[in-house]
Amino acid sequence: MRITLPHAGESSVLDGVSWAEFLTILDDLEGRSRSRVAYDRGRLELVSPSKPHERIGRLLGRFVEVLTEELGIDAESIKATTLLRADLRRGAEADECFYIANEPLVRQFDDLDLARDPPPDLTIEVDITRRSVNRLTIYHALGIPEVWRYQNGKLEFLVLGDDEYVRATTSRAFRGLRPDELLRLVELLHEHSDTELARRFRAWVRRERANG
Numbered sequence: 001m002r003i004t005l006p007h008a009g010e011s012s013v014l015d016g017v018s019w020a021e022f023l024t025i026l027d028d029l030e031g032r033s034r035s036r037v038a039y040d041r042g043r044l045e046l047v048s049p050s051k052p053h054e055r056i057g058r059l060l061g062r063f064v065e066v067l068t069e070e071l072g073i074d075a076e077s078i079k080a081t082t083l084l085r086a087d088l089r090r091g092a093e094a095d096e097c098f099y100i101a102n103e104p105l106v107r108q109f110d111d112l113d114l115a116r117d118p119p120p121d122l123t124i125e126v127d128i129t130r131r132s133v134n135r136l137t138i139y140h141a142l143g144i145p146e147v148w149r150y151q152n153g154k155l156e157f158l159v160l161g162d163d164e165y166v167r168a169t170t171s172r173a174f175r176g177l178r179p180d181e182l183l184r185l186v187e188l189l190h191e192h193s194d195t196e197l198a199r200r201f202r203a204w205v206r207r208e209r210a211n212g
Contacts, residue, residue, distance in 0.1 A: 003028065005035055009050035013132045017044040019089050026082060036080060038092040038133040045133040049095070049126075055189055056150055057095030057126040062198045063182055064098055064122065067174050070205045075100045076107065078120065083142055085114050092138045094123035100173050119144045122173050127151040136165050146172045148179070155179040155186065 003025055006012045017025070022039050029035065035046040049057070061077065068075040076099040084091040099106055100121040109117065119142050125135060127149060139147055140160065147158045147165060157179050158165035159172050171177040181204070185197045192200075 003046070006046055006048040008048050009053070009128070011045055011047040011131065013046075014044045016042055018042070019086060022091065036093045036095070037082065038131075038135050038138060039090060040133050040138055041089045043133055045131065047131065050128060052189075053095070053126050053128045055194065056128075056186055057124055059186060059189065059194050059197060060124045060126075060148060060150065060155075060182065061096035061098075062194065063185075063201050064096070064124075066198055066202045066205060067177070068100070070202060070209065071174070073100060074103050076103045078112065081112060083112075083114060083119070083123075083139075083144075085142055087115065088141050090138045090141050092135050092142075094135075094139075095126050096124035098122045098173075114142060122146045122148065125149045140165060148182075150186070153187075155183040 003014075004012060017039070022044060025044065026037065029037070035048045038045045038047070061079075064075070065077070067073070078097045078099065080093045080095065081097060082091055082093050083097070097120045102118040102121055106112070106117050121144075123139060123144055123146075125147055128151075136147065136149075136158070143160065145160050146168075148171075149156045149158060157168045157171050159168045160166075169178060182201075185201055188197060
């Protein structure tokens, strides 16, 4: 199957893609594409992130790393590792992905098998490019407990509900953390470097800890 990769900031969709074809496409894309894939029971979407997309996703990922370092929490970043379940015929690549509570359970494995292993505790989704495949549906089916989604200039913390994700006022992974505390720094991306914003966030975390 011939795949045309989308340009930066664009997406492309293929319908009628079998699971075997999807796996072959993943192999073909490995090492030569920045595109994020999403597959839901025959429909395949490839999204090529723009620079703002990548910066926002990576900055939110750095915030998670700051939190785990400052709070002394063991965590593992698997970045955009493809999350797959053959039995569900679903798979996706998040912008950032972390094991936190479940980190000890996957530490020994070099490969990720969601039929054997627990799902990641947190994924980060930046929705700037228009999407045709609902990634939240995929993540819900995979049982991912929490998703941080940036969309239309807003940041939401979404937690796993019975039938769909539910908007939460605070993070499940980081007790008491509110999305507006991260968004205020994301909004400064055009004024400061990623490093400076991570530094400011670290200072905020330390002040919060000192204040109890």
